[in-house]
Amino acid sequence: MVNKITPILEIDSVLISSEILTERFCCDYEKCKGICCVEGDAGAPVTLDEVAAIEDALDTVWPELPASAQSIIDRQGVAYTDQEGDLVTSIVRGKECVFAKNEDSCWLCTLEKAYRNGKTKFCKPISCALYPIREKRFSNGLVGLNYNRWEVCKDAIAKGKALDLPLYQFLKEPLIRRFGEVWYNELCTVAEELLTPQP
Secondary structure, eight states: OOOOOOEEEEETTEEEEHHHHHOBOOOOHHHHTTGGGTOSSSOOBOOHHHHHHHHHHHHHHGGGSOHHHHHHHHHHOSEEEOTTSOEEEOEETTTEETTEEEETTEEEEHHHHHHHTTSOSOOOOHHHHHTTEEEEEOTTSOEEEEEOOOGGGHHHHHHHHHHTOBHHHHTHHHHHHHHOHHHHHHHHHHHHHHHSOOO
16 A cells, blocks of 8 residues: 655645655666566556557557457557556556566566567656655645555665665666656755765
8 A cells, every 4th residue: 555645845736755765776677577567456557648648559569468468458459547546557367467477487567578678668667667766646736655555575675785775776767757857956956965874
């Protein structure tokens, strides 16, 4: 379950939980095997624009998808509305994302793989790229960013602590993709001011 948002700062209508600045995190794919593409009770949150981009990339990744995933997409499309009313990627057997593929006991995102190989212009949903940060939109226009703790990421927490890598620095690229470089630089400046011990 997503923790309650406890913002300590606001940058351009974005509320940032303190844990995003203080927690250490670095994905350890060799240990987790990409299990975040499988575990959970719903798909990855997506926007309507992302659904359109995924549909544009569908022909490219289609041959990579398992037959079970192809069948789900044929029936309900690349996304559906979950029990909470959120638009999310379709899933297979109530678990893995339809775009997840198991290769050598590791789960890979076929969308990201196609993008990395220069075959498409869309990488993957920003909700996937930002994980374990979860985004919440409020009716007043504000956006909340919260750190979502999950048991499957315990190795990422251990690796992040070993590297002394703050979560917001680990997710530099997707945060810039979502909010822009100017916003991210301001986040870094504020984080440094808040976390530097006072003399």
